[in-house]
Amino acid sequence: MFDPESFVENAVNKLKLVEGKVVAAVSGGVDSTTAALLAYRSLRERMIPVMIDTGFLRKGEIDTVVKSLRDLIPIEVIDARQEFMNALIGKSDAEVKRKTFREVFYRKLGKIVSEVGATHLVQGTIAADWVETAGGIKTQHNVLLQLGLDPEKLYGFSVIEPLADLYKDEVRAVARYLGLPEEMVKRQPFPGPGLLVRTVGLVTPEKVELCREANHVVETYLSKMGYSQYFTAIFENEGDENEGVKRYRARATGVKGDNRVYGGIVSIDWDLEKIESIRGLVAKLSAGDVTHVMIRLSKGKGKYSIAVRAVMTEDFMTADFARVPPEKLREIKDELMKLPEVGEVLYDVTSKPPATIELE
Numbered sequence: 261m262f263d264p265e266s267f268v269e270n271a272v273n274k275l276k277l278v279e280g281k282v283v284a285a286v287s288g289g290v291d292s293t294t295a296a297l298l299a300y301r302s303l304r305e306r307m308i309p310v311m312i313d314t315g316f317l318r319k320g321e322i323d324t325v326v327k328s329l330r331d332l333i334p335i336e337v338i339d340a341r342q343e344f345m346n347a348l349i350g351k352s353d354a355e356v357k358r359k360t361f362r363e364v365f366y367r368k369l370g371k372i373v374s375e376v377g378a379t380h381l382v383q384g385t386i387a388a389d390w391v392e393t394a395g396g397i398k399t400q401h402n403v404l405l406q407l408g409l410d411p412e413k414l415y416g417f418s419v420i421e422p423l424a425d426l427y428k429d430e431v432r433a434v435a436r437y438l439g440l441p442e443e444m445v446k447r448q449p450f451p452g453p454g455l456l457v458r459t460v461g462l463v464t465p466e467k468v469e470l471c472r473e474a475n476h477v478v479e480t481y482l483s484k485m486g487y488s489q490y491f492t493a494i495f496e497n498e499g500d501e502n503e504g505v506k507r508y509r510a511r512a513t514g515v516k517g518d519n520r521v522y523g524g525i526v527s528i529d530w531d532l533e534k535i536e537s538i539r540g541l542v543a544k545l546s547a548g549d550v551t552h553v554m555i556r557l558s559k560g561k562g563k564y565s566i567a568v569r570a571v572m573t574e575d576f577m578t579a580d581f582a583r584v585p586p587e588k589l590r591e592i593k594d595e596l597m598k599l600p601e602v603g604e605v606l607y608d609v610t611s612k613p614p615a616t617i618e619l620e
């Protein structure tokens with residue numbers, strides 16, 4: 261049985277051996293915040309917590325995080341929106357986007373570390389992050405060491421990962437023990453590259469902005485439902501329809517066996533009251549190269565398709581799609597259709613595997 265108290269004692273003692281100043285990269289998610297709280301408990305003013313505004317954060321995210329952590333750690337917000345967008349605009353391959361994000365992220369942190377005269381970076385990498393990255397499933401933005409990348413050489417700091425051996429439920433136990441407010445402990449995970457992995461394919465400022473608005477709608481409607489994660493992704497409403505199955509030009513990530521695959525997205529009209537009966541079709545389609553199967557909630561000719569995704573999971577290594585009540589889905593669809601240039605709204609009914617939770 262995992263004991264947060266002895267974990268914290270050990271981690272704090274180990275951190276005390278670190279010399280000089282340390283920067284902690286806080287995203288507001290439970291992992292990075294818990295790592296920063298541990299470092300703060302151990303190092304106090306030798307620890308400088310920063311939150312980087314990447315431009316791929318959710319609506320109101322900075323304010324929410326800074327306010328919720330006000331009494332625990334004094335976070336400094338660094339605006340790097342332009343740097344991220346300049347590097348990512350026009351890129352469309354999922355892995356290229358992830359790697360570009362990682363590069364800008366660490367280069368920026370490297371600059372901050374040297375400006376404040378620190379030598380180390382504390383980050384909230386947990387076991388699932390590096391297991392999947394090292395296994396080739398995806399390039400997590402915060403995994404370096406486990407890939408054999410040397411941050412010291414590349415960016416001028418060494419990395420401390422106090423949570424690297426923990427899984428999500430254990431991190432939450434530690435977070436509670438350290439006094440993180442319950443709404444932060446229970447907050448749904450939000451990936452480091454943020455809305456970038458939900459802006460499927462080509463990155464444009466307009467698409468990211470629409471993704472941000474759409475995510476906000478879904479978070480507003482589904483926040484009290486107890487789902488592990490719920491959000492939207494956006495891609496171009498372009499594809500071919502054959503025998504009732506629409507196949508998009510956009511591609512999305514999935515996992516098959518131990519491998520990450522990059523496969524097709526399809527949508528189909530289906531009775532929401534009989535959502536369970538779609539499993540057979542999902543299995544059939546994913547035996548081919550399809551990674552995400554969606555139920556089409558509305559059709560139209562607008563430029564973008566918005567995919568609503570909600571999942572239930574314990575460890576985020578596997579997940580099942582959530583049974584969102586049909587009425588709720590219809591309300592969300594109506595709201596999303598009001599956004600500019602939205603052609604259709606879809607509901608993702610693929611579990612992990614064969615899909616990943618995020619679309620990229």
Ligand code: XMP
Pocket residue numbers: 392398399400401402449450451452453457489576577612615616617618619620
């Ligand atoms: P996938 O999409 O791989 O997601 O099934 C599993 C969990 O990891 C989150 N995720 C990330 N978190 N940096 C993160 O900090 C990343 O690069 C990243 N990619 C995915 C995802 O939101 C889900 O909770």
